[in-house]
Amino acid sequence: MRTTMLTTLLLVGAAAPAWGKGDPAVAPSVVAQVAAKLVPVYHSPYSKKPFLQVPRLTADGAPTVFLVKSRRAGWEQVYLARRPNGSTGWVKDGAVSLALDPYRVQVSLAKHRVTVWDGNKVILDAPAGVGRSVLPTPRGTYYIVSLLKQPDPYGLYGPYAFGLSAFSDVLYSFGSGPGEIGLHGTNDPAALGTDVSHGCIRISNANITKLASLLPLGTPVRIVS
Secondary structure, three states: OOOEOOOOEOOOOOOOOOOOOOOOOOOOEEEEEEOOOEEEEEOOOOOOOOOEEEEOEOOOOOEOEEEEEEEEOOEEEEEOOOOOOOOEEEEEHHHEEEEEEOEEEEEEOOOOEEEEEEOOEEEEEEEOEEEOOOOOOOOEEEEEEEEEEOOOOOOOOOOEEEEEEEEOOOOOOEOOEOOEEEEEOOOOHHHOOOEEEOOOEEOOHHHHHHHHOOOEOOOEEEEEO
């Protein structure tokens, strides 16, 4: 399945996004897509050398994107899809293409709910299965890095699975992956609303199918208590 792509370009001097300032239903977030073969990532705009080089495509073949945390002239501070959770770095404006994303997702672990906004409008508020106490879903601000259509729509992950920039704090490998947290469907809808997973977030197959057609890569996902 082809993921939804963002098209609204931003001026370099545009204001910083409101995401991350406490209200998940305010101004659109800013998404940066890698525009070069490799984008250097720096610890700060004053660093002389990058500490990381990020390729244009992910291991799954999806376009590499970042969620922008803050901005300054010529630079974007971005969240990184790597350990430790919450890692950030700085990229130059010339190495990325910028766009606005009106969508945002919040996962409430205590309430076992996934809520999705389009601007100020709630478009989904649904029960979710989250990590068990021994394999908790990590709290924090993350973003969607990939969307995979599953070979068996009635299998463990349902028809679609979003890969998030979050990683398990307990599992450093799971299946064939590095312990990446996902937002996906389920073959056990009766367990929604409980602590049931290895850390991933499960929603109904109907809801993950709806989100798969709406949410672009880079959409922010805030996981709260």
